[in-house]
Amino acid sequence: xxxxxxxxxxxxxxxxxxxxxxxxxxxxxxxxxxxxxxxxxxxxxxxxxxxxxxxxxxxxxxxxxxxxxxxxxxxxxxxxxxxxxxxxxxxxxxxxxxxxxxxxxxxxxxxxxxxxxxxxxxxxxxxxxxxxxxxxxxxxxxxxxxxxxxxxxxxxxxxxxxxxxxxxxxxxxxxxxxxxxxxxxxxxxxxxxxxxxxxxxxxxxxxxxxxxxxxxxxxxxxxxxx
Amino acid sequence: xxxxxxxxxxxxxxxxxxxxxxxxxxxxxxxxxxxxxxxxxxxxxxxxxxxxxxxxxxxxxxxxxxxxxxxxxxxxxxxxxxxxxxxxxxxxxxxxxxxxxxxxxxxxxxxxxxxxxxxxxxxxxxxxxxxxxxxxxxxxxxxxxxxxxxxxxxxxxxxxxxxxxxxxxxxxxxxxxxxxxxxxxxxxxxxxxxxxxxxxxxxxxxxxxxxxxxxxxxxxxxxxxx
DNA sequence: CCCCATTGTGAACGGACGGTGAACCGGATC
DNA sequence: GATCCGGTTCACCGTCCGTTCACAATGGGG
Numbered sequence: 372x373x374x375x376x377x378x379x380x381x382x383x384x385x386x387x388x389x390x391x392x393x394x395x396x397x398x399x400x401x402x403x404x405x406x407x408x409x410x411x412x413x414x415x416x417x418x419x420x421x422x423x424x425x426x427x428x429x430x431x432x433x434x435x436x437x438x439x440x441x442x443x444x445x446x447x448x449x450x451x452x453x454x455x456x457x458x459x460x461x462x463x464x465x466x467x468x469x470x471x472x473x474x475x476x477x478x479x480x481x482x483x484x485x486x487x488x489x490x491x492x493x494x495x496x497x498x499x500x501x502x503x504x505x506x507x508x509x510x511x512x513x514x515x516x517x518x519x520x521x522x523x524x525x526x527x528x529x530x531x532x533x534x535x536x537x538x539x540x541x542x543x544x545x546x547x548x549x550x551x552x553x554x555x556x557x558x559x560x561x562x563x564x565x566x567x568x569x570x571x572x573x574x575x576x577x578x579x580x581x582x583x584x585x586x587x588x589x590x591x592x593x594x595x596x597x
Numbered sequence: 598x599x600x601x602x603x604x605x606x607x608x609x610x611x612x613x614x615x616x617x618x619x620x621x622x623x624x625x626x627x628x629x630x631x632x633x634x635x636x637x638x639x640x641x642x643x644x645x646x647x648x649x650x651x652x653x654x655x656x657x658x659x660x661x662x663x664x665x666x667x668x669x670x671x672x673x674x675x676x677x678x679x680x681x682x683x684x685x686x687x688x689x690x691x692x693x694x695x696x697x698x699x700x701x702x703x704x705x706x707x708x709x710x711x712x713x714x715x716x717x718x719x720x721x722x723x724x725x726x727x728x729x730x731x732x733x734x735x736x737x738x739x740x741x742x743x744x745x746x747x748x749x750x751x752x753x754x755x756x757x758x759x760x761x762x763x764x765x766x767x768x769x770x771x772x773x774x775x776x777x778x779x780x781x782x783x784x785x786x787x788x789x790x791x792x793x794x795x796x797x798x799x800x801x802x803x804x805x806x807x808x809x810x811x812x813x814x815x816x817x818x819x820x821x822x823x
Numbered sequence: 824c825c826c827c828a829t830t831g832t833g834a835a836c837g838g839a840c841g842g843t844g845a846a847c848c849g850g851a852t853c
Numbered sequence: 854g855a856t857c858c859g860g861t862t863c864a865c866c867g868t869c870c871g872t873t874c875a876c877a878a879t880g881g882g883g
Contacts, residue, residue: 452700452702452703455700455702455705455706456706458706458710459709462710462713462714466714467693467710468706470700474678474681474696476678476681476682477696480681480684480694483684484694487688488688495763506763508763508765509763509764509765510765510809510812510815522810522870522871523809523810523812523871524870524871556871556872557872557874559830559872559873560872560873562830562832563832563871563872563873564871566830566831566832582829582830582831584828584829584830584879584880584881585828585829585830585881748858748859748860749859750859750860782860782861782862783861783863785861785862785863786860788841788842788843789842789843789860789861791841791842792841792843808840808841808842810840810841810869811839811840811841
């Protein structure tokens with residue numbers, strides 16, 4: 372996802388923290404010129420402008436962003452309670468606003484809705500480990516950019532392992548955590564699924580899943596290796 | 598100005614007071630039927646739905662309001678902080694939301710901005726994905742320029758799927774989001790509608806709807822942004 | 824160097840999952 | 854009331870894939 376443009380620079384710490392927590396990339400700028408200089412090739416994903424710190428410059432920036440050839444959108448405004456009246460007649464400068472101080476989850480919800488409204492894709496939930504990417508929303512997996520054709524159990528197993536890299540799991544643990552607590556079946560089932568996973572990961576990446584003899588399996592590099 | 602539709606009835610006193618203070622006329626309704634009975638000749642100006650009192654019925658009402666021949670808008674949702682997560686996947690049910698308890702002036706500012714926005718007709722009236730086009734105003738669908746003759750449910754299902762491309766939905770999710778929360782019926786119903794959709798999409802485009810075994814269905818290709 | 828526990832491998836079985844055709848049913852229309 | 858239309862349900866069936874088993878390969882300990 373392209374980064375979100377923030378104003379001002381430096382960014383209020385609670386804003387930066389909320390965005391980091393929600394997983395949105397961002398860059399801060401002090402004015403339109405630096406914003407233009409920092410802009411990625413494929414443009415900004417949107418902008419969040421703090422109007423409660425420097426109102427005049429904030430609104431001026433909004434106006435500049437909207438007057439570009441390709442108007443920047445969506446623009447979310449952060450305002451203090453006393454500024455609510457200032458929004459009048461400035462409707463065209465922003466797409467949504469949020470009262471400061473804000474609850475991180477409100478900001479996240481507003482961003483989500485805003486991105487949906489403006490048609491831009493919302494940020495997918497991913498598990499990444501090196502070349503491997505699992506998309507939790509689409510139930511798809513890819514390694515080195517090439518999609519893996521995994522079955523349901525293979526996907527679930529890989530998802531569990533890759534979300535605990537470096538940790539060793541016994542077959543029994545895997546059976547209870549991935550298959551379900553009530554599962555009653557042979558432990559060798561795990562071996563077969565591991566084998567098929569390694570095969571589909573390809574020779575080059577098969578080592579991502581390691582066997583720990585007489586214990587179980589581990590995904591990724593051990594914390595103590597090297 | 599036409600009145601705003603409120604839910605539920607009786608209206609939370611702070612909401613009624615805030616609207617009276619801001620000078621907005623309103624009428625309250627307990628459900629869609631009474632809303633239809635109370636509706637003025639020239640329609641509602643918009644709706645404010647309290648989702649923090651009766652979430653299920655509130656969202657059901659939103660869906661009903663949006664499915665009318667002339668979808669009611671704008672819709673402003675009042676939610677509690679703990680409900681922020683519930684907004685996910687319900688983006689199409691509302692135009693803006695406000696955290697309860699709210700500051701009267703925030704509500705007023707949101708209404709003002711909302712009316713300004715909808716006056717300019719910013720709500721998307723088309724959904725496009727590749728060759729597929731859904732016209733939300735005329736309830737028509739076309740692929741490669743040729744109109745599709747879809748039934749109501751087929752259209753709703755395709756609309757929901759195509760507005761979340763790449764994402765996998767379980768049958769239960771589809772039943773609750775497309776058919777309605779109160780729906781009690783077999784999950785296989787979804788299969789049949791999917792089959793008819795694929796048939797009407799034609800052999801060449803049937804792959805737009807993919808089956809994810811033991812999970813559900815997915816529309817279009819996933820976005821591998823990043 | 825041998826032995827046996829442990830794990831990898833190939834194949835086969837069978838259950839479950841989903842596609843499909845058709846019947847059913849309730850409401851709308853004439 | 855007859856007919857049509859669209860949504861739901863059901864039964865059937867093909868296929869996918871999770872599981873199991875037998876056997877080969879491996880590796881650590883004595």
